[in-house]
Amino acid sequence: MRAVSKKRAKEKKVVAQMIRIYCNDHHREKGLCEDCEELLAYAHRRIDLCPFMESKTFCSNCRVHCYEKTKREQIKAIMRYSGPRMLLHHPLMAVHHVISSIQEKRRLEREK
16 A cells, blocks of 8 residues: 555656646746646646556556546646656656656556
């Protein structure tokens, strides 16, 4: 159970960093703007409620997408933008994320 809590915390940290990068570059406000703050709170609620946390790595690798459509589109745009920039801002976090995602995708392919 403790490992699941650590995974939730790590996923929350990654999504928070990605939203911060996006917001700082697009909305030019100190801290998060109201829309990005709302999206971050929504993402954290979804992570808290995820029933698959024990067996998955990241939401992008999940078979069930629990975000409502508009929020899913927002987070996808943020991740497309922030993903490559994570290498500059948080290189260790970015490398770990890429390696974990690749491993998870391979595992899911083997299960098919």
